[in-house]
Amino acid sequence: MSSSEINKNEVDIVIGALNADLTQFLNSWKPFFSGFHLIIVKDPELKDDLNIPEGFDVDVYSKPDIEKVVGAANATMFSGYSCRYFGYLVSKKKYIVSIDDDCVPAKDPKGVLVDAVSQHVTNLENPATPLFFNTLYDPYCEGADFVRGYPFSLRSGVPCAASCGLWLNLADLDAPTQALKTEQRNTSYVDAVMTVPLKAMLPISGINIAFNRELVGPALVPALRIAGEGKVRWETLEDVWCGMCLKHISDHLGYGVKTGLPYVWRNERGDAVESLRKKWEGMKLMEKSVPFFEALKLPESAVSVEDCVVELAKAVKEQLGSDDPAFTQAADAMVKWVQLWNSVNSSG
Amino acid sequence: MVEPANTVGIPLNHTALLKDELDIVIPTIRNLDFLEMWRPFLQPYHLIIVQDGDPSKTIAVPEGFDYELYNRNDINRILGPKASCISFKDSACRCFGYMVSKKKYIFTIDDDCFVAKDPSGKAVNALEQHIKNLLCPSSPFFFNTLYDPYREGADFVRGYPFSLREGVSTAVSHGLWLNIPDYDAPTQLVKPKERNTRYVDAVMTIPKGTLFPMCGMNLAFDRDLIGPAMYFGLMGDGQPIGRYDDMWAGWCVKVICDHLGLGVKTGLPYIYHSKASNPFVNLKKEYKGIFWQEDIIPFFQSAKLSKEAVTVQQCYIELSKMVKEKLSAIDPYFAKLADAMVTWIEAWDELNPATKA
Numbered sequence: 001m002s003s004s005e006i007n008k009n010e011v012d013i014v015i016g017a018l019n020a021d022l023t024q025f026l027n028s029w030k031p032f033f034s035g036f037h038l039i040i041v042k043d044p045e046l047k048d049d050l051n052i053p054e055g056f057d058v059d060v061y062s063k064p065d066i067e068k069v070v071g072a073a074n075a076t077m078f079s080g081y082s083c084r085y086f087g088y089l090v091s092k093k094k095y096i097v098s099i100d101d102d103c104v105p106a107k108d109p110k111g112v113l114v115d116a117v118s119q120h121v122t123n124l125e126n127p128a129t130p131l132f133f134n135t136l137y138d139p140y141c142e143g144a145d146f147v148r149g150y151p152f153s154l155r156s157g158v159p160c161a162a163s164c165g166l167w168l169n170l171a172d173l174d175a176p177t178q179a180l181k182t183e184q185r186n187t188s189y190v191d192a193v194m195t196v197p198l199k200a201m202l203p204i205s206g207i208n209i210a211f212n213r214e215l216v217g218p219a220l221v222p223a224l225r226i227a228g229e230g231k232v233r234w235e236t237l238e239d240v241w242c243g244m245c246l247k248h249i250s251d252h253l254g255y256g257v258k259t260g261l262p263y264v265w266r267n268e269r270g271d272a273v274e275s276l277r278k279k280w281e282g283m284k285l286m287e288k289s290v291p292f293f294e295a296l297k298l299p300e301s302a303v304s305v306e307d308c309v310v311e312l313a314k315a316v317k318e319q320l321g322s323d324d325p326a327f328t329q330a331a332d333a334m335v336k337w338v339q340l341w342n343s344v345n346s347s348g
Numbered sequence: 349m350v351e352p353a354n355t356v357g358i359p360l361n362h363t364a365l366l367k368d369e370l371d372i373v374i375p376t377i378r379n380l381d382f383l384e385m386w387r388p389f390l391q392p393y394h395l396i397i398v399q400d401g402d403p404s405k406t407i408a409v410p411e412g413f414d415y416e417l418y419n420r421n422d423i424n425r426i427l428g429p430k431a432s433c434i435s436f437k438d439s440a441c442r443c444f445g446y447m448v449s450k451k452k453y454i455f456t457i458d459d460d461c462f463v464a465k466d467p468s469g470k471a472v473n474a475l476e477q478h479i480k481n482l483l484c485p486s487s488p489f490f491f492n493t494l495y496d497p498y499r500e501g502a503d504f505v506r507g508y509p510f511s512l513r514e515g516v517s518t519a520v521s522h523g524l525w526l527n528i529p530d531y532d533a534p535t536q537l538v539k540p541k542e543r544n545t546r547y548v549d550a551v552m553t554i555p556k557g558t559l560f561p562m563c564g565m566n567l568a569f570d571r572d573l574i575g576p577a578m579y580f581g582l583m584g585d586g587q588p589i590g591r592y593d594d595m596w597a598g599w600c601v602k603v604i605c606d607h608l609g610l611g612v613k614t615g616l617p618y619i620y621h622s623k624a625s626n627p628f629v630n631l632k633k634e635y636k637g638i639f640w641q642e643d644i645i646p647f648f649q650s651a652k653l654s655k656e657a658v659t660v661q662q663c664y665i666e667l668s669k670m671v672k673e674k675l676s677a678i679d680p681y682f683a684k685l686a687d688a689m690v691t692w693i694e695a696w697d698e699l700n701p702a703t704k705a
Contacts, residue, residue: 190495
């Protein structure tokens with residue numbers, strides 16, 4: 001699907017600004033952001049003014065704006081990498097595409113710049129196939145189809161809730177891994193989009209992601225903060241937690257999550273060795289989260305996304321709350337998030 | 349357009365990995381000319397050729413290959429009455445080769461599969477990639493978004509639980525095909541000109557609990573870990589169905605692998621599939637399967653093996669009982685198939701006494 005076939009009015013591009021100077025970032029994305037509406041949310045803890053180049057249709061939100069909408073007490077929910085969730089909250093569009101501000105467009109093996117926005121929207125507009133694995137990956141793309149043995153009743157697929165993209169150059173590795181392999185760069189361009197199967201868990205990265213806001217908006221929860229969360233991805237887990245919730249809810253409601261294309265090119269920032277100490281907290285939390293999500297069954301009565309988030313939060317509090325205060329805080333944040341979502345979007 | 353690789357001039361690999369631990373099983377009804385192209389990669393290995401169809405025909409094997417060949421007479425002689433479980437006039441007969449092998453690993457390939465080229469134009473040594481896949485752990489409990497984490501240049505991504513990074517043993521390596529894709533008959537009829545030209549440079553583990561349509565064209569597995577589950581069913585002559593052999597094996601294998609904590613990988617390597625079979629002939633073979641699979645899939649998706657089933661044979665026998673109980677209502681064929689599954693295990697254990705539970 002080319003850029004011209006996408007209805008740009010259905011898309012908001014949400015950028016969380018953790019860096020003040022967005023000139024290089026936005027100019028590098030200009031060919032692909034042009035014609036789209038941008039929502040830029042400034043990390044409330046960032047002191048400097050944002051530097052945004054001309055030529056973009058953009059609404060900028062900073063701390064005072066956030067406080068006006070959600071109240072000063074709730075503004076802390078949107079600090080650091082979580083600032084982008086405020087953009088999700090106030091958007092009025094069907095699809096959201098969100099990319100970290102240290103990424104630029106990647107080149108495909110032919111040397112052509114990848115239009116990540118178009119690819120994400122294409123992924124979201126086409127069905128997902130979580131109920132049976134297609135060995136030729138995305139059956140709806142040009143030149144591919146369902147293989148022999150794929151049940152016909154499953155070939156219309158289900159709605160796609162999220163599109164998780166990947167990264168060339170600096171892949172989204174954790175601090176211990178990157179610290180060990182300082183020179184490692186991801187040079188492998190895997191030319192595929194696929195649906196992550198039902199019940200399979202995965203670590204969703206917020207670096208390059210898109211989702212159907214109308215379908216699952218409230219499920220993208222800014223909830224888990226590790227102690228000493230920082231301003232580099234190695235020092236966060238918020239997106240991974242959010243992704244676990246999103247996948248579980250999608251599975252429960254019969255939606256699909258895709259992974260693979262598009263790639264973005266991710267640049268150097270921070271020091272993996274420095275981040276090692278902080279990351280350890282995150283690893284422990286992940287270890288506890290996995291068996292929780294594996295065993296979790298949302299009640300049949302949870303039929304809306306909001307219901308699912310609330311039920312999930314309840315389960316987190318009951319089953320994980322005693323393990324770590326971070327989980328209790330996450331559960332509370334999830335409930336608060338749904339309340340905010342409903343009040344901000346009550347007219348829509 | 350995609351072309352097969354030209355392997356003329358590629359030197360023979362004298363240090364071929366696992367050459368004394370792996371058998372290559374090839375079913376054939378016509379000839380083995382295709383092996384000429386595979387010579388640099390496959391000659392160091394022992395072949396087990398399962399000759400289907402008329403046993404009086406002589407199959408010419410290219411010079412220099414070390415092989416054993418079995419035709420229908422041999423199968424009948426070796427298995428006696430148990431030979432009834434081995435299909436006739438269908439490539440499903442290849443599983444006889446798995447049974448008589450004495451090696452740890454099997455690579456099976458169809459006789460219309462040639463060497464593929466990777467995007468740089470280099471000839472793909474499919475067997476070498478399969479071996480890498482089998483010798484490396486799988487990661488079925490959590491999906492890695494960068495695919496195979498053990499591959500050069502890759503790793504587990506942020507958020508991947510450390511306790512799951514050791515992975516589990518890999519039982520199956522499922523390869524793919526460029527050029528003629530493995531479509532069912534209806535799709536072939538609708539898209540007769542479609543060719544798979546997309547080289548997806550990834551190997552991945554199929555998550556636990558997820559089923560897939562396994563293709564026997566380009567497949568390798570650890571015979572010690574999962575061999576007895578690789579029964580390719582009752583197809584061909586005298587049977588109401590064809591072209592479901594490998595898929596049936598794949599569903600049984602996946603359920604058992606999930607139960608025993610073993611991994612199944614899919615993706616690389618690619619081979620070049622040269623021959624498109626006749627879609628009208630295929631439709632006649634597959635016709636019933638297309639309806640039946642609507643019931644077969646939910647059956648496998650909900651199949652639960654008992655805690656007491658700890659060997660592959662035990663798992664397989666349990667599965668056969670479930671097949672008889674739950675699928676016979678669809679068609680009496682399934683009762684026959686369930687019996688054949690038991691016969692297969694009996695024959696396997698007879699020919700492979702050391703691997704008995």
